[in-house]
Amino acid sequence: xxxxxxxxxxxxxxxxxxxxxxxxxxxxxxxxxxxxxxxxxxxxxxxxxxxxxxxxxxxxxxxxxxxxxxxxxxxxxxxxxxxxxxxxxxxxxxxxxxxxxxxxxxxxxxxxxxxxxxxxxxxxxxxxxxxxxxxxxxxxxxxxxxxxxxxxxxxxxxxxxxxxxxxxxxxxxxxxxxxxxxxxxxxxxxxxxxxxxxxxxxxxxxxxxxxxxxxxxxxxxxxxxxxxxxxxxxxxxxxxxxxxxxxxxxxxxxxxxxxxxxxxxxxxxxxxxxxxxxxxxxxxxxxxxxxxxxxxxxxx
Amino acid sequence: xxxxxxxxxxxxxxxxxxxxxxxxxxxxxxxxxxxxxxxxxxxxxxxxxxxxxxxxxxxxxxxxxxxxxxxxxxxxxxxxxxxxxxxxxxxxxxxxxxxxxxxxxxxxxxxxxxxxxxxxxxxxxxxxxxxxxxxxxxxxxxxxxxxxxxxxxxxxxxxxxxxxxxxxxxxxxxxxxxxxxxxxxxxxxxxxxxxxxxxxxxxxxxxxxxxxxxxxxxxxxxxxxxxxxxxxxxxxxxxxxxxxxxxx
Numbered sequence: 001x002x003x004x005x006x007x008x009x010x011x012x013x014x015x016x017x018x019x020x021x022x023x024x025x026x027x028x029x030x031x032x033x034x035x036x037x038x039x040x041x042x043x044x045x046x047x048x049x050x051x052x053x054x055x056x057x058x059x060x061x062x063x064x065x066x067x068x069x070x071x072x073x074x075x076x077x078x079x080x081x082x083x084x085x086x087x088x089x090x091x092x093x094x095x096x097x098x099x100x101x102x103x104x105x106x107x108x109x110x111x112x113x114x115x116x117x118x119x120x121x122x123x124x125x126x127x128x129x130x131x132x133x134x135x136x137x138x139x140x141x142x143x144x145x146x147x148x149x150x151x152x153x154x155x156x157x158x159x160x161x162x163x164x165x166x167x168x169x170x171x172x173x174x175x176x177x178x179x180x181x182x183x184x185x186x187x188x189x190x191x192x193x194x195x196x197x198x199x200x201x202x203x204x205x206x207x208x209x210x211x212x213x214x215x216x217x218x219x220x221x222x223x224x225x226x227x228x229x230x231x232x233x234x235x236x237x238x239x240x241x242x243x244x245x246x247x248x249x250x251x252x253x254x255x256x257x258x259x260x261x262x263x264x265x266x267x268x269x270x271x272x273x274x275x276x277x278x279x280x281x282x283x284x285x286x287x288x289x290x291x292x293x294x295x296x297x298x299x300x
Numbered sequence: 301x302x303x304x305x306x307x308x309x310x311x312x313x314x315x316x317x318x319x320x321x322x323x324x325x326x327x328x329x330x331x332x333x334x335x336x337x338x339x340x341x342x343x344x345x346x347x348x349x350x351x352x353x354x355x356x357x358x359x360x361x362x363x364x365x366x367x368x369x370x371x372x373x374x375x376x377x378x379x380x381x382x383x384x385x386x387x388x389x390x391x392x393x394x395x396x397x398x399x400x401x402x403x404x405x406x407x408x409x410x411x412x413x414x415x416x417x418x419x420x421x422x423x424x425x426x427x428x429x430x431x432x433x434x435x436x437x438x439x440x441x442x443x444x445x446x447x448x449x450x451x452x453x454x455x456x457x458x459x460x461x462x463x464x465x466x467x468x469x470x471x472x473x474x475x476x477x478x479x480x481x482x483x484x485x486x487x488x489x490x491x492x493x494x495x496x497x498x499x500x501x502x503x504x505x506x507x508x509x510x511x512x513x514x515x516x517x518x519x520x521x522x523x524x525x526x527x528x529x530x531x532x533x534x535x536x537x538x539x540x541x542x543x544x545x546x547x548x
Binding site for chain 2: 053054
């Protein structure tokens with residue numbers, strides 16, 4: 001038997017596979033399809049202090065081995081989450097990670113104060129959403145700006161704080177260092193890549209916001225490089241994200257330094273793909289005679 | 301609703317862009333208007349495609365697939381006995397007991413697919429079908445059999461009447477209108493339904509990634525806020541929809 005258990009920020013994860021924010025709702029949509037509690041953790045849809053209706057126009061666009069989205073953080077707001085959606089996530093007997101975004105510093109802080117009193121495991125601080133006009137990714141481009149917001153949030157947070165980085169940061173290594181210096185307990189990376197699509201027949205951008213976030217296997221090699229670079233620059237643990245759609249992909253991220261990994265776009269290709277990935281990781285470890293997954297974290 | 305893998309029984313080419321795919325899927329409860337997320341096992345593209353049920357006899361499900369891009373092109377190429385991934389049935393579907401009185405079905409192009417299964421299930425003798433096509437007319441047999449009156453249009457008049465189907469409906473004559481097809485057409489039908497105070501149901505088609513309510517890609521603006529076409533829809537009451545004027 002191989003050991004898939006990972007200790008991350010003082011929490012035990014039964015395996016390193018987590019469903020990524022924005023691709024898994026609050027879990028309930030998937031419970032008819034597979035046993036959600038088999039996941040190492042679930043990351044909530046990105047929340048903001050106040051409810052958001054999201055973006056107008058086309059929100060989803062498939063590209064060669066990629067998916068562009070411009071959902072615009074449609075969510076019920078932190079207050080609704082604490083009274084309603086949290087109970088859905090709590091049913092699954094797995095770690096609950098809450099993704100928190102914001103338009104202003106005040107919104108992040110107020111959201112965090114509310115979450116402090118709730119029964120969740122980790123906050124994933126989203127300074128990387130490319131689909132909102134103010135805030136969001138704006139905090140995740142320059143290291144100095146990121147340091148300020150991370151520091152303020154860390155001073156307030158009673159929960160372990162994992163900062164979700166944007167691949168659109170000016171320099172991913174510097175960004176990782178800045179977040180660590182600001183007090184982040186962990187990093188997750190990467191969020192979606194800012195991209196664009198054009199409707200040539202209507203001679204217009206596909207998305208009302210013009211730019212949208214690209215995810216999926218198309219971005220995996222870049223995401224992997226960024227996780228590797230972050231690993232070289234910080235001591236805090238890392239959760240790897242970006243186009244992972246097989247056990248092999250997951251192991252690549254683990255070997256370059258991710259203790260945990262998140263599955264996003266691949267959930268749409270095959271809604272129970274997380275289970276396949278857990279099984280594939282386990283089979284690899286058995287075949288390679290590796291007793292403990294932690295032994296291969298960051299070996300490259 | 302479940303995730304499953306099943307074999308193609310038949311994949312019949314109807315015309316250059318439409319295929320009728322039959323899969324074996326016994327003993328499933330499927331309401332007209334519901335759909336499945338369908339994907340070939342080919343791993344060169346990512347998203348399953350939402351395809352509504354065209355017919356179901358308790359054994360085989362039939363889908364009409366229109367080739368619009370790579371995903372649907374691969375579905376069109378599937379051969380007998382090849383496996384596909386299906387997830388469903390999804391969406392709310394039509395409530396048959398709410399569809400009554402004198403009924404008009406107004407469909408455009410591939411929008412005939414969900415209404416084909418509906419017209420069979422309704423078993424009403426009081427249905428008029430209005431089917432609009434661009435130039436090639438397809439799959440009208442069930443409507444012929446199950447409708448009191450059948451009107452077909454093509455844009456150039458090569459078959460049936462010439463022009464748009466919405467120009468031919470005698471709106472005031474109906475108690476219920478059901479529509480599925482291009483957005484511009486449905487918007488017009490919904491508007492006519494509102495003007496004439498007729499209960500109008502529209503089966504919406506939206507881009508979606510998951511089909512189960514998680515991705516929030518298929519949002520629909522309604523009087524009661526943003527809804528998901530895949531979950532609260534795809535069937536909506538016309539009067540509940542907030543329809544914006546076409547900007548292009």
